[in-house]
Amino acid sequence: MSDPDAIDCHAAADQLYEYLDGELSPTVESQIRAHLADCAPCFGLFDFEETYLRFLEARTRAQGAPAHLRRRILDELFQHPEQPPRS
Amino acid sequence: MSQPPSPDREGFEREALVxxxxxxxTALRLSGSPMEAEDLAQETxxxxxxxxxxxxxxxxxxxWLLTILRNTFINRYRRTKQRPEMVDITEIEPYTVFHDVQDASPAQTxxxxxxxxxxxxxxxALPEDFREVLVLSDVEGLTYAEIAASIEAPVGTVKSRLFRARQLLQRELYDYAVEAGYIEQRRDRP
Incomplete structure (x- = not known):
């Protein structure tokens, strides 16, 4: 007996990133989760792409604003509050 | 003439400057220059x-702040610039490198x-339209709806651009990693 709610590999792959981004409805999300539990190739793909997205975040967020920029903004805004900067 | 109240220093630091x-x-990714990025961030x-x-x-x-930044950037720079990358957006063939990294080198490498x-x-090096959605999503963690509002495009556009941007970047990184000798090329590829 096949589950009427079951989705195939193609449908799962179509929603790969929406699934990983948490952008799907709970119903569709659980359909995909069920498919991944049964399908090793799709599980491998989803796992790879999830690692990729975590890798992107980890490699791109170290860079911060220079300290002097924060100081300059605060000085401009709050040293002379009667004259907000016009830039 | 009554002006809406400005935020106090503590509130502004806590809500915005954080x-x-x-x-x-993001300004650095958009403009490509540390000096322009400082300028854009300050103006934002x-x-x-x-x-x-x-x-x-x-x-x-x-x-909200990243939307202000984007508008500031557009007003300042894009007005005078051509956007040649607009044409080839749909030409890019997206595909995951997942299958390539299976055989030769482990994905983790x-x-x-x-x-x-x-x-x-x-x-x-990504085309600007792709770079923008990828940075807002994958670096800064905005939702599809927030990105759509920010770039004034439908959510469907955000989705398809993000898909292509991620796959394109993955492909570039893979080719780079092979070239740099970080990983082995899959054997059956020419």
Whole structure:
């Protein structure tokens, strides 16, 4: 007996990133989760792409604003509050 | 003439300035220059300060600031620039490198050996429309709806651009990793 709610590999792959981004409805999300539990190739793909997205975040967020920029903004805004900067 | 009240220093630091790193980082990815990024980040914060009454409390302040940044960037630079990348967006054939990294090298090697600068350089080389959604989503963590509002495009456009941007970047990083000798090329590829 096949589950009427079951989705195939193609449908799962179509929603790969929406699934990983948490952008799907709970119903569709659980359909995909069920498919991944049964399908090793799709599980491998989803796992790879999830690692990729975590890798992107980890490699791109170290860079911060220079300290002097924060100081300059605060000085401009709050040293002379009667004259907000016009830039 | 009554002006809406400006935020106090503590409130502004807590709600807005806490996102200065994100604003600066994004400005750097958009403009490609540390000097312009500082300038854009500063102007964004000044505009946010003056327009504070337009910020809806409880919504994502970071998304609001990044939208101001984007508009500032467009007004300043894009007006005079051509956007040649507009034409080839749909020409790019997206596909995952997942299958390529299976045989020759483990996927983990591919991710572990690439350092920050190499990844950032590859992002900076993406066409602007792709770079923008990828940075807002994958670096700054905005939702599809927040990105759609920010770039004034339908959610469907965000989805398809993001898909292509991620696959394109993945492909670039993979080719780079092979070239740099970080990972082995899959044997059956020419």
């Amino acid at each position: 996102h200065l790193d994100a604003v600066y980082r 914060m000044f505009k946010a300060f003056r327009g504070w009454h337009q910020y809806e409390a409880g919504t994502n302040a970071k998304a 591919f991710f572990d050996r690439l350092v920050d600068d190499e990844v950032l350089r590859a992002i900076d």
